[in-house]
Amino acid sequence: MQPILAVGLGEILWDVLPQTRLLGGAPANFAYHLNALGGAGVPVSRVGDDNLGREALSLLVCLGLNIDAVSLDPDHPTGTVDARVDADGVATYVFPDDVAWDFLTLDQSALTLAANADAVCFGSLAQRAEVSRRAVHRFLAGASKALKVFDINLRQDFYTPALLAASLDAADVLKINDAELDTVTRLFSLPPGEQPALRALMERHGLELAVLTRGDKGSLLLSSDTVADLPGEPVGVVDTIGAGDAFTAALVLGYLKQWPLDKINRYAAKVAAYVCTQPGAMPEVPDELRLA
Structure with a gap:
């Protein structure tokens, strides 16, 4: 049986x-965790x-990921983000503009992947620039058999109501945290309240599933x-970077x-807590934790 391709x-x-720098980005984190849990994350x-x-x-390859659909940009730098972690391990982020992922393009490898994917996870941040926004929606349009998960991932002011509405219309599943x-x-x-709002x-928007994460207050x-409502359980938090993406995977x-x-x-x-x-x-x- 083929693994789930997401x-x-x-x-x-x-x-x-x-003190250091670590590779990330919500979609990359999602692909890594899906792969690590027993699927095929790309x-x-x-x-x-x-x-x-x-x-x-090089690091993505070492982590076991297929990088055929990651393109090189000769004109714009690789994205970085200033991630600051508070005393509770919660991270906040500051993103420079005009970096490579703002100019996402789709080659034939990416379009073939879209046609074969079982699931696609996308967010709002990668749509802050027009070039990448068009590429995201072109990919989604080509992913005809895929479950489309909109992990809303609000950052700074890189979103508008129109962008969010278009993304919700393209999605089957919404993943959102309590602050978002x-x-x-x-x-x-x-309407006020978690369940009425969701x-x-x-x-x-014709969603089949809505997912709310609340940090240590459950999901x-x-x-x-x-309705599946799970209370939170205390864990020894080092930092929360990537936990939401692992939950989504x-x-x-x-x-x-x-x-x-x-x-x-x-x-x-359980995966996110780990x-x-x-x-x-x-x-x-x-x-x-793997589903082998």
């Missing part, structure tokens, strides 16, 4: 921390033709007829395997 579509970048992105870009590609839900509730005048988004999965695997929502929620939360105990977005995943 694409992380969007940014690859370096998280620059006070990034579709763009890096600069520079030292950081070549180092990123507050923002989206204001932007779209949604139900309104599902109805307006909520909603389908048309099922586990979610996609469980959903495409047609697990009950409660089982999906427990598994995804990532919180490790430094960086792409730690080695223990065998007991």
